[in-house]
Amino acid sequence: MRRARLLIFAKPPRMGLAKTRLAAGMGRTEARRIAHFTLARTMRAVRGSSLDAALYLAPDRALDETLGGIWPPFLPRFSQGPGTLTERLGKGLADSPNGPVLFIGTDAxxxxxxxxRCAVRALQRHDAVFGPAEDGGFWLFGVNKRPGLPPLFDNVRWSGPHTLADVRANLPSSARLALLQTLQDVDDRNDWKRWSQNKLR
Structure with missing residues (x-):
């Protein structure tokens, strides 16, 4: 099997750009701090995984930023491109060769x-893998790309309780699916409060 490719969809932790829903409840400065925190933890996980990873960044000017080393210099960078999230994820999949392809954001x-690494192992025995999020979305999606695969991101209701189910419905009915551990995404003030309280227990 071809080596798995990991696509990280991210924005720089800049006020007014990242974590806009969080900023609405906590203010732009605190939202920027939390965005920086979750991004750094995601990059640490990527570095430790030793996977063949690439950064898909927005906006395009982020391609030239270093963020004090948070964007690992050894990771290739690509533009997410214009359009909706459906179109941007579709671009990442189209850019990737056939074989295992994983998608993550920076919110978990x-x-x-x-x-x-567990997701990669799951794709050795399954056609697709999800890392479910508590809100009905997912913190990871992986698929074994092959010719004839249907559009996986069409008609998905993003950022809501139906996101994972909608992507799952786009997979072939015969697809073998694996589920990883459920994690919490941090999208708004309540998410951050709940996550922080759980860490203090």
């Missing part, structure tokens, strides 16, 4: 290198 602070 508990993501680890072990989670990423």
């Amino acid at each position: 602070p508990d993501i680890s290198a072990a989670h990423l």
Whole structure:
């Protein structure tokens, strides 16, 4: 099997750009701090996984930023491109060769290198893998790309309780699916409060 490719979809932790829903409840400065925190933890997991990874960044000017080393210099960088999330994820999949392809964002602070390696192992025995999020979305999606695969991101209701189910419905009915550990995404003030409280227990 071809080596798995990991696509990280990210934005720089800049006020007014990242974590806009969080900023609405906590202010732009605190949202930027949390965005920086979750991004750094995601990059740490990626570095520890030793996977063939690439950064898909927005906006395009982020391609030239270093963020004090948070964007690992050894990771190739690509533009997410214009359009909706459906179109941008579709571009990442189209850019990738046939074989295992994994997608992650930077909203799940508990993501680890072990989670990423587990996803790769799951794709050795399954057609697709999800890392479910508590809100009905997912912190990871992986698929064994092959010729004839249907559009996987069409008609998906993003950022809501139906996101994972909608992507799953786009997979062939015969697809063998694997589920990883459920993690919490941090999208708004309530998410951050719940995650922080759980860490203090």
